[in-house]
Amino acid sequence: MQLTLWSYEGPPHIGAMRIVTSMTGVHLVLHAPQGDTYADLLFTMIERRSQRPPVSYTSFQARELGGDTAELVKRTIQETFDRFRPQLILIGESCTAELIQDQPGALAQGMELPIPVLALELPAYTRKENWGASETFYQLVRGLLKSRVPAPGTERELRHSRARPLANLLGPTALGFRCRDDVVEITRLLDSIGVGVNVVAPLGASPQDVLRLPEADFNVCLYPEIADQTCDWLRRSFGQPTIKTVPIGIGAIHDFIAEIGRVAGIDVGTTVAPSSARMAWYSRSVDSTYLTGKRVFIFGDATHAVAAARMATEELGLMVVGLGTYAREFAREVREAAKRYGVEPLITDDYLEVEARVAEAHPELVLGTQMERHIAKRLGVPCAVISAPAHIQDFPARYAPQMGFEGANVIFDTWVHPLMMGLEEHLITMFREDFEFHEGAAPSHLGGMATRPALTAAVVPEEAAAEETPATTWAMEAEQELKKIPFFVRGKARRNTERFAQERGITTITVETLYDAKAHFGR
Amino acid sequence: MTASTTFGCDVANVVYERGQRQAFCGLAGIVWLHRKIQDAFFLVVGSRTCAHLLQSAAGVMIFAEPRFATAILQERDLAGMADCNQELDRVVAEVLGRRPDIKSLFLVGSCPSEVIKLDLNKAAERLSAQYQGRVQVFDYSGSGLDTTFTQGEDTCLLALVPHLPALPATERNLLILGTLPDVVEDQFTRLFTELGINTVHFLPPRRIEALPPVGAGTTLLLAQPFLGETARALQKRGATLLTAPYPFGVEGTLGWLRAATEAWGIAAERLDAVTAAPIARAQQALSRQRALLSGKRITFLPDSQLEIPLARFLARECGMELVEVATPFLERQLMAPELALLPAGVRLTEGQDLEAQLERLRTDRPDLTVCGLGLANPLEAEGLRTKWSIELVFSPVHGFDQAADLAELFARPLVRGALLQV
Numbered sequence: 001m002q003l004t005l006w007s008y009e010g011p012p013h014i015g016a017m018r019i020v021t022s023m024t025g026v027h028l029v030l031h032a033p034q035g036d037t038y039a040d041l042l043f044t045m046i047e048r049r050s051q052r053p054p055v056s057y058t059s060f061q062a063r064e065l066g067g068d069t070a071e072l073v074k075r076t077i078q079e080t081f082d083r084f085r086p087q088l089i090l091i092g093e094s095c096t097a098e099l100i101q102d103q104p105g106a107l108a109q110g111m112e113l114p115i116p117v118l119a120l121e122l123p124a125y126t127r128k129e130n131w132g133a134s135e136t137f138y139q140l141v142r143g144l145l146k147s148r149v150p151a152p153g154t155e156r157e158l159r160h161s162r163a164r165p166l167a168n169l170l171g172p173t174a175l176g177f178r179c180r181d182d183v184v185e186i187t188r189l190l191d192s193i194g195v196g197v198n199v200v201a202p203l204g205a206s207p208q209d210v211l212r213l214p215e216a217d218f219n220v221c222l223y224p225e226i227a228d229q230t231c232d233w234l235r236r237s238f239g240q241p242t243i244k245t246v247p248i249g250i251g252a253i254h255d256f257i258a259e260i261g262r263v264a265g266i267d268v269g270t271t272v273a274p275s276s277a278r279m280a281w282y283s284r285s286v287d288s289t290y291l292t293g294k295r296v297f298i299f300g301d302a303t304h305a306v307a308a309a310r311m312a313t314e315e316l317g318l319m320v321v322g323l324g325t326y327a328r329e330f331a332r333e334v335r336e337a338a339k340r341y342g343v344e345p346l347i348t349d350d351y352l353e354v355e356a357r358v359a360e361a362h363p364e365l366v367l368g369t370q371m372e373r374h375i376a377k378r379l380g381v382p383c384a385v386i387s388a389p390a391h392i393q394d395f396p397a398r399y400a401p402q403m404g405f406e407g408a409n410v411i412f413d414t415w416v417h418p419l420m421m422g423l424e425e426h427l428i429t430m431f432r433e434d435f436e437f438h439e440g441a442a443p444s445h446l447g448g449m450a451t452r453p454a455l456t457a458a459v460v461p462e463e464a465a466a467e468e469t470p471a472t473t474w475a476m477e478a479e480q481e482l483k484k485i486p487f488f489v490r491g492k493a494r495r496n497t498e499r500f501a502q503e504r505g506i507t508t509i510t511v512e513t514l515y516d517a518k519a520h521f522g523r
Numbered sequence: 524m525t526a527s528t529t530f531g532c533d534v535a536n537v538v539y540e541r542g543q544r545q546a547f548c549g550l551a552g553i554v555w556l557h558r559k560i561q562d563a564f565f566l567v568v569g570s571r572t573c574a575h576l577l578q579s580a581a582g583v584m585i586f587a588e589p590r591f592a593t594a595i596l597q598e599r600d601l602a603g604m605a606d607c608n609q610e611l612d613r614v615v616a617e618v619l620g621r622r623p624d625i626k627s628l629f630l631v632g633s634c635p636s637e638v639i640k641l642d643l644n645k646a647a648e649r650l651s652a653q654y655q656g657r658v659q660v661f662d663y664s665g666s667g668l669d670t671t672f673t674q675g676e677d678t679c680l681l682a683l684v685p686h687l688p689a690l691p692a693t694e695r696n697l698l699i700l701g702t703l704p705d706v707v708e709d710q711f712t713r714l715f716t717e718l719g720i721n722t723v724h725f726l727p728p729r730r731i732e733a734l735p736p737v738g739a740g741t742t743l744l745l746a747q748p749f750l751g752e753t754a755r756a757l758q759k760r761g762a763t764l765l766t767a768p769y770p771f772g773v774e775g776t777l778g779w780l781r782a783a784t785e786a787w788g789i790a791a792e793r794l795d796a797v798t799a800a801p802i803a804r805a806q807q808a809l810s811r812q813r814a815l816l817s818g819k820r821i822t823f824l825p826d827s828q829l830e831i832p833l834a835r836f837l838a839r840e841c842g843m844e845l846v847e848v849a850t851p852f853l854e855r856q857l858m859a860p861e862l863a864l865l866p867a868g869v870r871l872t873e874g875q876d877l878e879a880q881l882e883r884l885r886t887d888r889p890d891l892t893v894c895g896l897g898l899a900n901p902l903e904a905e906g907l908r909t910k911w912s913i914e915l916v917f918s919p920v921h922g923f924d925q926a927a928d929l930a931e932l933f934a935r936p937l938v939r940g941a942l943l944q945v
Contacts, residue, residue, distance in 0.1 A: 035548025035667025
């Protein structure tokens with residue numbers, strides 16, 4: 001058993017639901033107990049979809065367990081087919097159905113429906129949501145296209161008289177973080193370099209669209225967590241190369257364009273950013289100077305976390321003090337990135353472990369998921385959301401991509417917003433005893449109440465106590481002096497000073513020790 | 524209601540349906556129970572799906588520290604049973620280590636834990652002994668196999684019944700059963716005091732340390748209609764169950780109070796005197812909402828078992844026309860006083876066959892549909908106005924002073940529909 005306060009991902013059948021809800025003409029029959037329909041809410045509420053997800057549930061209850069649940073499965077499949085007339089039916093099980101082993105996939109195959117029926121294996125006790133989505137998408141694409149795979153050794157037909165190379169955009173799904181607008185932004189970006197979009201899938205695609213996937217010259221793997229496996233299969237089966245750079249951030253956009261240029265054999269050397277690309281200038285403008293070296297902790301799915309780390313360091317001048325992901329399948333990418341920024345990678349789906357690591361790193365900004373908002377609130381640290389899982393406010397009405405040039409604009413605003421503005425920060429440092437404008441007050445543009453006490457009360461003493469050897473104590477004046485350090489770097493200063501003292505065998509930390517340590521570590 | 528309307532529904536006319544159900548499982552009860560019982564922690568023993576449900580239902584609340592969690596079963600837990608108990612002990616130790624302020628722990632069964640027949644009852648006994656004097660451990664089922672939405676509160680409170688202290692033989696008390704918002708609890712306490720009933724207790728209490736006593740002198744009044752199992756268990760411990768409508772609206776609240784005063788032998792004049800002012804106030808506030816709701820047609824899809832009492836209130840006090848009233852589970856005895864007040868001939872449905880029910884809804888096209896969040900937006904997109912039902916469980920809606928608020932919950936979508944020009 002694993003104690004879980006918050007889980008980063010749902011079970012794998014939620015991933016399957018994300019694929020079918022993204023598409024048209026596909027229906028999922030889910031063998032699941034009464035109550036599992038809660039998942040519909042994710043789509044109708046969080047994403048505010050105006051249609052029910054194309055999912056039928058068997059809704060078995062205790063009294064059915066004594067009887068014939070297999071018959072219930074067959075009836076649900078038949079009724080689903082009769083009512084919705086989908087072009088393709090997927091059959092899956094939720095975690096409870098997996099235990100009773102009715103083999104709904106085999107039952108469905110035996111019914112000989114006049115449409116393709118694909119059975120999904122979704123191991124609910126070992127795998128999670130993104131894996132479920134990736135597997136479902138792969139099975140669906142493979143199921144529809146495997147009869148069309150050319151014989152091995154067949155020469156791939158080259159792009160002929162078409163003026164523009166064509167790309168598939170693979171990976172965007174329902175409930176994906178900003179997928180809706182990323183697709184628009186990337187379609188625009190591709191158009192600006194003379195590349196057309198063949199099929200976007202799964203978001204908005206029908207089974208017919210999936211059949212057209214091989215017509216593209218290459219695949220753009222926008223969300224590797226969802227489409228990596230599918231892109232790989234398409235490459236092996238149809239010889240379509242995959243564009244692997246995820247275009248989040250200015251640097252990544254340029255790499256993305258260059259990669260397409262190489263793969264598609266087109267000249268992209270003259271590509272210029274559109275006039276609406278403001279992020280780079282905003283970050284260079286003097287107002288942003290105070291962002292330099294701000295300590296940032298990053299956690300999310302691997303794709304967004306790695307992209308955020310690059311943007312944070314190269315494009316905003318922040319310092320990454322923590323980098324991690326809950327997606328074990330993509331741990332390698334995060335480990336490599338962590339090495340670049342000289343931090344210990346954090347690969348875990350344990351919320352409590354993330355919380356401990358954030359507290360320990362004393363960041364001035366947390367970039368994470370909905371869960372890190374909980375952590376940041378508890379610790380009183382500013383926070384912005386960069387990755388799923390996200391709540392309703394991160395499925396906004398306005399155009400809010402993360403990818404492409406507009407995505408970089410959006411990210412600049414989103415990340416800087418929770419931080420205290422430069423002048424405010426200076427004044428709070430200069431005048432410690434201002435009765436309105438004190439360190440515990442939240443940034444004035446955010447209004448609301450101070451959240452700071454949670455950190456000083458709950459986390460710092462605990463942690464300081466744990467790290468402090470009994471031999472090191474703070475002289476009263478030194479403790480007073482420490483309080484004059486701006487609160488968002490104070491935790492770090494305390495830790496550094498104690499480390500400095502311990503390394504030198506200093507038992508009582510004085511004001512002198514504090515400044516010696518400050519000089520030693522610098523900022 | 525027109526003057527010619529006759530009242531009284533025959534349970535024989537209830538249509539029973541089964542098929543796909545669009546409802547929460549009993550685990551959802553944790554979302555409000557953990558706020559009500561302030562020293563309790565709810566540990567679900569289940570799968571990632573259960574954890575996901577809980578955080579989807581409660582996730583917008585950003586807790587500094589939630590008082591619920593899930594012990595997610597892993598592959599190796601499914602292999603052998605003995606191991607499971609050790610694992611559970613370890614997880615419980617982790618929870619209690621993290622939250623030393625917790626006084627009671629609920630082990631909550633789920634579909635997976637029930638299918639693998641994990642004995643949480645034994646585990647609760649074992650852990651209670653282990654943490655004796657510090658933490659009381661209870662167990663109940665919130666699984667979708669056994670419980671629908673609010674039934675999770677029934678199974679939770681049922682688990683508390685054996686632990687209620689005995690009421691001394693010479694004493695009487697009035698026990699109000701069902702989670703009420705604190706403000707409503709306080710209003711009712713004041714009313715009962717004015718009526719001359721001074722020993723009023725509530726189940727669930729705000730703290731497990733303060734469990735109410737029960738015995739032969741206990742008079743039991745249900746504030747919520749979904750607590751049949753708990754009511755029967757309390758009756759077995761000697762409590763006398765009062766027959767009353769549920770305290771929604773003026774009529775329901777008055778009938779509910781009357782049941783208590785009659786059992787207590789309090790004169791009708793006293794009841795009239797004490798309730799006159801609140802009733803006048805409620806009527807005045809209700810008249811504004813009645814103007815908005817009168818003549819409008821409403822359908823209830825099954826969700827919480829509150830459907831029948833709410834339909835009664837909307838029909839009789841707000842002048843709405845009932846098209847279909849569906850409930851996940853119809854407890855005939857507990858609902859009898861309510862059925863007697865419903866307009867005769869109302870289409871009543873127990874259970875659900877979702878697609879068939881939606882077809883009826885599309886044919887009926889009522890002015891307002893009460894349904895869950897999985898259906899609300901899709902129905903709005905079809906041009907049907909909806910009132911999402913879960914809010915009715917989370918809002919103060921009982922009693923005289925909430926009667927107009929309750930009506931307003933139904934009027935609001937209609938007002939909004941008329942207001943919006945886009």
